[in-house]
Each structure stands twice: as C-alpha cells, then as structure tokens.
Amino acid sequence: xxxxxxxxxxxxxxxxxxxxxxxxxxxxxxxxxxxxxxxxxxxxxxxxxxxxxxxxxxxxxxxxxxxxxxxxxxxxxxxxxxxxxxxxxxxxxxxxxxxxxxxxxxxxxxxxx
Amino acid sequence: xxxxxxxxxxxxxxxxxxxxxxxxxxxxxxxxxxxxxxxxxxxxxxxxxxxxxxxxxxxxxxxxxxxxxxxxxxxxxxxxxxxxxxxxxxxxxxxxxxxxxxxxxxxxxxx
Numbered sequence: 001x002x003x004x005x006x007x008x009x010x011x012x013x014x015x016x017x018x019x020x021x022x023x024x025x026x027x028x029x030x031x032x033x034x035x036x037x038x039x040x041x042x043x044x045x046x047x048x049x050x051x052x053x054x055x056x057x058x059x060x061x062x063x064x065x066x067x068x069x070x071x072x073x074x075x076x077x078x079x080x081x082x083x084x085x086x087x088x089x090x091x092x093x094x095x096x097x098x099x100x101x102x103x104x105x106x107x108x109x110x111x112x113x
Numbered sequence: 114x115x116x117x118x119x120x121x122x123x124x125x126x127x128x129x130x131x132x133x134x135x136x137x138x139x140x141x142x143x144x145x146x147x148x149x150x151x152x153x154x155x156x157x158x159x160x161x162x163x164x165x166x167x168x169x170x171x172x173x174x175x176x177x178x179x180x181x182x183x184x185x186x187x188x189x190x191x192x193x194x195x196x197x198x199x200x201x202x203x204x205x206x207x208x209x210x211x212x213x214x215x216x217x218x219x220x221x222x223x224x
Contacts, residue, residue: 042214043202043212043214045212048210056209056210056211090157092157099144101162102159103159104156104157104158105156106154106155106156
C-alpha cells in the first residue's frame with residue numbers, strides 16, 4: 001500500500017511569487033490535513049479537507065489556501081510569497097477524521113528568496 | 114489558548130537504558146494526545162494515540178500515559194536502541210479539532 005506522496009520534494013521561489021504543493025493520500029483515506037513546520041514556530045496546523053470541503057482551518061492569512069479533489073488528492077497554494085513562508089510543509093491523511101491515526105508524507109521543503 | 118510543552122528539549126543516553134519523555138498541556142479539554150517521531154529529512158510517524166477517555170497505550174517497547182487532570186503525558190521507551198534516535202513530538206487535539214504541537218525532544222541513543 002503506497003504511503004502519502006507529496007510533490008515536489010524541494011522548491012525554491014522568490015518573494016511575491018505563488019506556489020502550489022500537492023499531496024496524494026493513502027488510497028481510501030478521505031481526510032487530508034496540512035501543516036507548516038519552521039525552526040521558530042514549530043509545527044502549526046494549516047487546514048483540513050474532507051470530501052472536497054474544507055472542514056477546519058488554522059490561524060493563517062488568506063494567502064494560504066487549499067482544495068481537495070474527488071479522488072481525495074489535495075493541493076495547497078500560497079500566493080504573494082514572503083520570506084517567512086520558508087518552511088517544511090507536511091500533509092497527512094486519515095480514513096475519516098483527524099482524530100484518527102495520521103499518516104504523514106515526507107513534506108515539501110519551500111525556500112523563499 | 115492551548116499550549117504544549119516538551120521537556121527536555123534534548124536527551125542523550127547510552128544504549129539499553131529505559132527513558133521517559135515528558136509532555137504537558139495547559140487546557141484539559143482535549144480529544145486525544147498523540148506521540149510522533151520525526152527522522153531527519155523525513156515526515157512524521159505516528160507512534161501512539163491516546164483518546165481522552167484512555168489512560169495509556171502501548172506498542173512494543175513504547176508506552177504512553179495520559180493524565181488529563183494534571184495536563185501531562187509521558188512516553189516511556191524501554192531498552193533504548195540506536196535506531197530510536199529521532200525527534201519525538203507530542204500533539205494534542207484541542208476542542209476545535211486542531212492539533213497543537215510541542216516543540217519536540219531530540220533523542221540521541223549512543224551505541
């Protein structure tokens with residue numbers, strides 16, 4: 001059974017650009033959640049999608065958005081990138097809800113120059 | 114506002130020792146508490162999930178306890194091995210169904 005796949009693995013962007021990250025959950029998993037990890041702030045919850053609907057959202061500005069497709073694959077988008085957006089972005093999937101065991105991808109390392 | 118603290122921030126012990134990692138949280142209104150490990154350059158691996166109604170969970174050499182009233186959890190690792198070296202993260206699911214994370218304990222097991 002394939003695990004959670006995140007692409008790309010590494011990304012370098014410049015300030016002001018936008019970026020789209022992709023996450024393919026484990027087959028059969030319908031909940032996908034996203035997290036940002038930085039050395040200063042640690043891990044923080046971004047948002048969670050279930051059945052193509054955003055079910056929960058963390059305390060991030062509107063520049064951070066996401067969506068989920070009918071096959072449960074999810075994308076997150078960050079517009080007007082800032083230096084502080086440099087981070088490891090992790091996605092996790094679970095069967096139905098985030099209060100179940102989570103399976104994480106290896107993450108996308110985003111560097112904003 | 115829920116806050117999660119992990120002590121110590123780093124720990125280095127010889128192989129074979131039993132050890133305890135600590136996690137504390139400020140608000141007892143949680144749905145569950147989870148322990149994860151993170152290896153360099155990799156994502157997170159779920160180790161144990163304790164629902165709010167449970168007191169402990171065990172998996173192999175790992176045992177995690179939860180005391181909601183005191184806002185504490187401990188992860189006990191028996192007979193530590195070099196392969197246990199990693200960063201261990203504690204997270205609580207708060208009343209808004211959001212995971213609030215501790216900063217982690219970096220564990221090094223010396224052969």
